[in-house]
Amino acid sequence: MKPFLTIDHLLYLLLAFIIMSFSSYTMLSMAGGIQRARPGRLFWLAGAAAVFSLGAWSMHFVGMLAYDYVISVGAMTILPLFMTGGAALFALSFLLRSGHPPSILRQLTAASILAASLLLLHLMCLLAHHAGHFRFDPIYIAAGALSFLGATVAAFHLHAKYGGKFRPLCSLLLASGALSLHVLALAGTIVSKRMSPPDYRLGDYVLLMGLLLALAVIVIFAFSIIAWVADRRYGLINERYRLIVENSIDAIAVISGYDWEFINRSGQRMFEIENESEMVGRSIYQFLYSGHHERMSAYLRPVLRRHGKEKKRGESPPIELDWVTAKGRLINTEVILSESTFAGKPIVVVIIRDISERKKNEELLINSEKLYVAGQLAAGIAHEIRNPLTSLKGFLQLMASGRSTSSHYFDIMKSELSRIEMIVSELLMLSKPQVYEMDFADVRVMMLDTALLLESQAALYGIEIKADYGQEPLWIYGVDSQIKQVFINVLKNAIEVMQDGGEIEIRLRAEDDEAVISVTDGGPGIDEEQLSKMGQPFYTTKDKGTGLGLMVSYKIVDNHKGRIRVSSELGIGTTFEIRLPCRSHSVRSAFREPESGASAG
Template sequence: MDELIVSERWMFLLFALAINLFASFTMFNMIGQLKHVGVRRNYWLLSGAAVYGLGLWVCHFVMLIAADYMIMIDWTSIVKLLCLMICAYFSLLLLGSRLGLGLRLLASSFVIAAGSNFMSYSRLMSEQVLEFKIHFGLAFFALVVTIIGAGGAFFLFQRKSRYSMLLAGLILGLSGIAMQLLGLEAVTIEYDVVLTADRLSEYLKRLSVVLGIATLVIFAFSTLARFVDRRYNAMDERYKLLVENSIDMIAIIGDEKWEYINRSGLQMFESTSEAELLGTSIYRQLLPVFHPAMKSMLQATAQGVQRGPIEIDWYTMNGKLLHTEVVETCTQISGRPVFQVIVRDISERKKNEELLINSEKLYVAGQLAAGIAHEIRNPLTSLKGFLQLMSSGRQSNKNYYDIMKSELNRIESIVSELLMLSKPQIYELSCKDIRLIIRDTVTLLEAQALLHSIEMEMRVDDDPLWVRGVENQLKQVFINVVKNAIESMLEGGKIIISCMREDDHVIIRIEDYGPGIPEEQLSKIGQPFYTTKEKGTGLGLMVSYKIVDNHQGRIQVRSSLGVGTTFDIILPCTEAPTVHEPDATGKVTPMNRIRQEDGSS
């Protein structure tokens, strides 16, 4: 090959430098796309490695031309390109791994330096090489220069400052050119081939085609990377505006530390700057009582379990209590799992809820006080009138004493029922056969029913119907409902009392054939002091509802005007108690008494 003039050599050197710089910068631009959430990681790593390997490969041929060395385009050329791409790919993988920063930089720079130096010396594998000599000092120096240059470039790229990508591409490109220059000087080769003018022309044609295609490929990848980068930057700007202008706090948590907080979050925590919160533990501002809830939420979110918002309380930077509602999702940033949280300040809502509850309490207390005053004032007015008559010296009537005693009993009844509603009492629950309680109730009220010309009919199952409860309280419920049925049937009639079991519940159904209850009054049943009877207190059914509720049951009421009313008292069923035989003294246990009364052996 004829010697090239000096100006032509410098032109080829500058061309090789431009290609290497362009390829290095394009590689960093491509792997920089990994910062965007949701971008396919392997695609950009492979693309970046392919561009850098192709650029360094083209640069190698241009450097051979500039140095007036033999250019061999054979199978070793493909081996060089593949080795370069593979080493660049694994180098980028190591750079993005979770190893320590120093170890990552050393490992990734060593791998890419090994691939670059292999390409420089791989021409020794050609079949046309007769003999070669290597200056190991220069070869080792070339390797060190490549490792230092790659390590510096990767370090600058990791800093992610404004000009870090440009500087990283410049350093990696210059170190690649320096390595190839030193590699060419470190090796002396004698070839077993004579270049004729025709062969030289053929080589140059092949080389020009390869270099042209490679340059177009690098330019295409660079253009694609720039287009994608601009597109994602525009999307980032839009999302950033949405996040920063959100009225809720949006933050990123990594390793249980704040990594990002928007402006609303800083204002919510009364922070003057990001530095006060970023990098600090999320538990520093969190109330200790909510630490387990936050840990549990983070663990569940990391495992893919999506939970609804939870209420958590924090302290602001000024020590103010902050009530919030928190929602979490798990995502990835640069291949690292993080948590995105949305925190909503509900302090005002909590305050309004508290005011509403207090106002409702005052309203209920006012209603209760008005009802008590109304119910007690009537008998007190009668008592006051009789006392005035007696104090005036007029002849007293024995009936006065009976009426006064009746009115006092009425006041005592009202107070007793109120105490039962307000004062929590502890009762020992025991297994009871509801049929026996119903029979006792019917026996107690049978005489009163006959006086009103009312027939009471019982329909009970043959098998025992066991419930857990307090017998006297349950009996009081049945008495209240049956008495209301009797008093509503002024012209006589019939009351049917049924006991049955459905699934896991016992149903006591009390049906009357009275005038019925209008729909607007049906919804008010059970409210304090609401009654349709002239001398009723309105507390009987209220007490009944509370007793049934304490027994884990419920009351359902159905009524039709002119047809009658049906009360369903539904209680949870329980298993039959263990049967005890009579003891040695012949004493019969309650269980045996029930069995005997039931007629069973």
């Protein structure tokens, strides 16, 4: 048995240690660490296994030179290189199969596979030249295996926990463990008969061995440079993504199965936790509002069920979910769920935006709109009731002055009071469908009543109402009070826009089975843009108008299967044309020529 260690061994052992350290560092870099999943995962693992096997093979031969062993270079010495590479690939794949940091048992199993492959490398290289002439001391072999197992498990554990920061130390641990196993295996190898090649071939063997070692070292250093460049590149990419994710104003999280896998700082603040460990590894349902559990499960169940079988759905439309923070506060959120994979497992990337303030603002806005609509409705009600009240006031003043005692005025006043009563009744029944009493009526009668009603108001503005009622009745089927309301709104608008006086022309005629009522004023006219908005709720061209009068008029005419057309020329005037379906009726019309005021054509 060779001495355990002498001064002559140091140079070779130091070289072997350096080679193994570089190969270990390269292996850890190319494998991407215990917790990292790189693109082209199999390629990187295969490269890492190849570098490790080259380093172990080179370390073995340099160590053999330290103990004056002469080994023939042939198939039996090259084959262990590939066997060690295969064992290393299997060990790394087993170690990195899970996305979580590997357990101690998994680390120990991977280290055992590597230890077995190194012992097999030692055995096969001895068999290449000393077949049948050596035996092992089990104590040394066991000590070497234990030293490698301890160093390797420690290296894997540190690298899994701290990543790249402790990679140099992890590499030194792996190299120390591998060299200890090799030295102890050599020290425990008892050769009963040394074999050596002939002298004339010794120089060739040494030269070939040197070339192979040089080539192995070059490959190891080349892979080390590639791994360093790749690791730096991926490190920069990871840092960039980390900065984006960690500085996002929205919570970004990863769900694996039904548990939290990751949560960024914004998410920690949103859920009122001090550290991500308070959420990571826990069920998402601990923080999700109970009323939304089934909604989330409906999304996650298909993701887990179809993994690897169907095409991913990708990003889902935003959904609103409520969560409960660690302090019990309820938050309203908008959530975007995106299906993906990580380390071969299905995951769901979640972007959570707190919309609690937006919800409050929306509620305030809705309440504000309700108040605004209520105010507009009140203004419209006042507008509709003020019209008949103004007429009643005018007639009372005329009667009080003794200038007119026409009995026809009493009928009109009674009609206006009935219209006020109808408006109030409609308000009381606003939330219920209302049944109107429809009947046949002559449009000429309704227009005559309206013209007489507004005659006094027109006179105050110096306006004369000229009407052509036609000779034949224009029967329609509808609600008398509603049609009169339309006429009143149109005529009042015409009167109000003619501040300098003038004439309002009213013409009634039958055309294509329709009763056509046109009202033409001599006002300033309306441009095309305003015409396109005519009849819209709350749109008006008057300073103190509400826009409800015309809106109601359009609605009434539409309910009677009619339509309103408006034409206008700036500086000339505007014409409102109301078309209602005509009906045949044999009853005599109650229309009679006006006694005074509005002229009949």
